[in-house]
Amino acid sequence: MDSFIQNFPIHTPVQVAWGEMDALQHVNNTVYFRYFESARIDFFDQLGLMEELKQSGIGPILAETRCRFKRPLFFPDRVLIGTRITALSDDRFTMEYQVFSQSQQAVTSVGNAEVVVYDFRHNRKATLPTHIHRALETHLVAELEASE
Template structure:
């Protein structure tokens, strides 16, 4: 699993639940967006984004998200969702996800999300703080170190 997710600094482990499967006997397509949300929140926790939002009133809103399905996943399985930021702009960033199935030993799903910073007090888009940018860059630099050790 490590090799498949070496370019993702934050890894979230999620066991597949029986109830996530649909009538076609594989994990329903909608469930992957919940997996991405869980991984995104784990990433936000790593960069202390939610702490900053509570202090400043400026936080993330999801502008766009997508998912590409490669292999069906069934119960029982354990998934490892790698998350990373691939693009940083003044007021937004793009996240990428890779979902690895323990059972398949392969990437089964990929996805992206565009996250925009929003000032909830003034109801308008806002720029990312220098602290947040530094924190994201620090987390992302982990993968550069990991890649150099392989």
Template sequence: MKELLQGYPVVTEIPVAWGEMDAFSHVNNVIYFRYFETARIDYFRDIDLMEEMKQTGIGPVLGETNCRYKMPVTFPDTLYVGSRVSELKADRFTMEYAIVSKKLGAITTTGSATVVMFNFKTNQKATMTPELVSRIETLEARVLLEQPVA
């Protein structure tokens, strides 16, 4: 599984629950956004974003999110959700996700999200702190260091 998620610095393991399946006997499309959310929060923990939000009142909100379904997932299974930041701007960043099924041994789903920084005290967009940008760049650089040399 690890080779399928090369380039993703944060990998979240999620067991598929029976109740996540729908009448067509596969995981319902809405559930994938929960999987992405779980992976996003793991990424945020790794860059101490939630701690920074407690101190500054500035934190993340979703501006946009999407999902591409490649193959159905069914119970029982274990999923590995890779998350990374692919683009940084002054007030936002783009996250990308890939979901790998342990049972199928393949990427079943991909997605992305635009995360906008928001000042919850003033109800306005905010810019990212230099420290946050640095933590994201450091986490992403870790993946580059782990890549095998061709």
């Protein structure tokens, strides 16, 4: 867990719910994308990006997302969703996620998302505001090796 916390200093705790399990008695694959969404919004909120959206109408939209399942999750469990930035440009950035199971003391899945900055008032792609770009830059790291 120490390695997880070191690699993902921003993480979001999530309690696994009984209703998230499927007929095969493990957390359904679609739930991981909700976990990623919760972590993404928490990350944005911590950086003030959600407040930026309210004020300017400029905010993040998901262009693409992926998940690689390493081991199943079960109820009951509490997971930590680690989030960080692995690529950053003027109008988009890539987020990386890891789901760490506290009961298994292991990473159960990894994922990433390409996020584009969007002007919701004018319905077009936008440029990251300078202060948001700087905030994201402080969380920019190289992607983990696939073996981790």
